[in-house]
Amino acid sequence: MKTLWILGDQLTHHHPILTQYDDSSTILIIESQNRWKKMPYQRKRLVLLISAMRHYANKLKERGFKVDYIKAHTFSAGWQAHLKNQKPAEIVTMAAASYPGRQFQQKLSETVNIPVTLLKNTQFLTGIYNPIPNPQANKRYVMETFYRQMRKRFDLLMENGQPMGGQWNFDKDNRKKLPKHDAPPAPPVFKPDAITQEVMAEVAQLKHAIGTVEGFDYAVTHCDAKRAFEIFLNERLTKFGDYEDALTPRSHLLYHSALSPYLNLGLLEPLPLVQAAQQALLDGNAPINAVEGFVRQIIGWREFMYWQYWRQMPGMENKNAWGAKRPLPQFFNTGQTNMACLHHAINRAIDTGYNHHIERLMLLCNYFMLAGIKPKVANDWFLSLYIDAYDWVMPPNVIGMGLNADGGLTATKPYIASANYINKMGDFCKSCFYNPKKRTGEDACPYNFLYWNFILEHEAKLRANPRTSRNVLGLRYLDEAEKERVQAQAKQFLNNLE
Ligand code: FAD
Numbered sequence: 219m220k221t222l223w224i225l226g227d228q229l230t231h232h233h234p235i236l237t238q239y240d241d242s243s244t245i246l247i248i249e250s251q252n253r254w255k256k257m258p259y260q261r262k263r264l265v266l267l268i269s270a271m272r273h274y275a276n277k278l279k280e281r282g283f284k285v286d287y288i289k290a291h292t293f294s295a296g297w298q299a300h301l302k303n304q305k306p307a308e309i310v311t312m313a314a315a316s317y318p319g320r321q322f323q324q325k326l327s328e329t330v331n332i333p334v335t336l337l338k339n340t341q342f343l344t345g346i347y348n349p350i351p352n353p354q355a356n357k358r359y360v361m362e363t364f365y366r367q368m369r370k371r372f373d374l375l376m377e378n379g380q381p382m383g384g385q386w387n388f389d390k391d392n393r394k395k396l397p398k399h400d401a402p403p404a405p406p407v408f409k410p411d412a413i414t415q416e417v418m419a420e421v422a423q424l425k426h427a428i429g430t431v432e433g434f435d436y437a438v439t440h441c442d443a444k445r446a447f448e449i450f451l452n453e454r455l456t457k458f459g460d461y462e463d464a465l466t467p468r469s470h471l472l473y474h475s476a477l478s479p480y481l482n483l484g485l486l487e488p489l490p491l492v493q494a495a496q497q498a499l500l501d502g503n504a505p506i507n508a509v510e511g512f513v514r515q516i517i518g519w520r521e522f523m524y525w526q527y528w529r530q531m532p533g534m535e536n537k538n539a540w541g542a543k544r545p546l547p548q549f550f551n552t553g554q555t556n557m558a559c560l561h562h563a564i565n566r567a568i569d570t571g572y573n574h575h576i577e578r579l580m581l582l583c584n585y586f587m588l589a590g591i592k593p594k595v596a597n598d599w600f601l602s603l604y605i606d607a608y609d610w611v612m613p614p615n616v617i618g619m620g621l622n623a624d625g626g627l628t629a630t631k632p633y634i635a636s637a638n639y640i641n642k643m644g645d646f647c648k649s650c651f652y653n654p655k656k657r658t659g660e661d662a663c664p665y666n667f668l669y670w671n672f673i674l675e676h677e678a679k680l681r682a683n684p685r686t687s688r689n690v691l692g693l694r695y696l697d698e699a700e701k702e703r704v705q706a707q708a709k710q711f712l713n714n715l716e
Contacts, residue, residue: 465644
């Protein structure tokens with residue numbers, strides 16, 4: 219008897235474990251209720267995960283596999299029930315994407331006294347090709363170099379060994395504000411079926427969860443996730459690049475793909491997506507800046523983050539290179555703030571579990587960074603709320619990219635900005651109580667005095683980094699009296715936050 223254990227975020231159609239299946243095998247999937255209670259998770263995220271697992275198990279059964287789907291309080295209890303009923307002589311499982319999961323797998327053999335075979339994780343392209351297999355401990359590696367190697371290895375957007383369109387990077391074309399009359403298409407809606415409705419009713423009852431199950435409309439099967447991708451290809455990809463960095467209350471999604479929940483669960487796999495996007499370019503259906511931008515996100519940033527996570531674990535989630543000490547401001551739990559951009563972003567996160575990248579980076583993380591919020595606290599806030607959050611993806615994005623708390627191993631500079639950036643990239647400031655142009659005073663945007671306060675506090679460190687020394691140069695426009703006003707207002711504001 220052989221047990222093939224599939225984890226809840228490994229719902230891939232071509233799961234490598236299926237090649238090991240024979241008449242003596244049972245596929246094991248455990249739904250651990252304690253897992254859902256580890257922290258107060260956003261309810262739609264739980265619905266997505268649980269419903270996708272149940273649909274996946276049913277699909278495997280339809281495909282002729284024997285499946286033991288166990289609902290238990292803990293993974294250990296689930297294992298005990300399975301061992302008692304099935305008495306396996308060997309266990310096979312695919313390596314977990316996250317560190318705690320992999321630790322559990324590595325200790326499983328000792329715990330249950332049965333040999334365990336760990337298969338390579340196939341949910342990331344770095345499982346096939348790792349551009350930097352033996353990184354040096356404290357050396358910086360930049361995403362761009364990593365990404366170019368991935369492009370070459372997987373032959374994506376390459377022409378006779380050179381990048382298509384004559385350049386590797388079209389980021390400069392991808393920083394437009396959403397024009398006044400541009401209305402991005404509505405996101406796709408997948409009506410909950412009977413299984414999903416049952417899960418919604420269960421999750422609605424959970425006491426320590428956030429948001430509501432009402433309005434759940436994510437895809438929960440391979441077929442619907444593929445449909446979501448096709449809709450993105452047909453309706454959004456052409457403008458994906460142009461408005462990638464735009465900020466607006468007018469559209470939830472802009473031209474982003476919203477595919478991360480499906481990729482991270484295994485409902486979609488990275489290579490077919492980028493190959494289809496490349497085909498759209500070759501067929502003349504999408505411009506190079508859009509396609510290159512999308513390919514960069516998937517085979518560049520996503521893979522690089524996974525690589526950084528494994529390079530810096532264990533301990534990455536506790537890094538704090540800027541010595542930030544403050545707890546989470548209360549309004550991050552409610553969205554109640556006069557700052558229009560944060561009000562929108564936090565409420566969206568509570569309601570849907572989704573913000574696009576620039577909202578996560580330049581609104582939320584920027585605020586956490588400037589206000590000196592403890593990185594682990596920020597990490598956990600994102601981890602509990604986001605529809606696409608998993609242990610492997612949070613530390614590199616929050617600790618590494620967003621807060622530069624890993625000493626710059628993930629990103630070469632802290633992503634900090636004043637209200638000037640937010641105003642330039644969007645139209646949140648138009649409806650805001652605060653004035654994006656004022657540095658101090660009652661209606662000055664907090665991003666402004668917090669930004670200058672941060673520059674003053676960390677002047678030497680920022681000056682020493684060639685990528686942030688320009689930020690420090692701006693101090694020459696502040697006389698001594700203005701510096702004092704900035705610091706006094708920031709101090710008062712931060713004291714009130716606590
Ligand atoms: P698109 O803009 O359409 O991009 C396409 C795909 O590229 C995404 O679906 C995603 O799979 C991938 N991608 C792009 N950048 C990254 C990245 N930095 N890390 C991982 N994948 C990336 N991504 C998550 O998958 N889960 C998270 O919990 C998460 N939290 C984040 C928190 C912070 C503070 C920051 C700065 C980034 C975070 N990201 C996370 C990365 C990125 O913001 C999301 O992947 C993206 O916003 C998801 O929306 P989308 O599918 O519409 O992305």
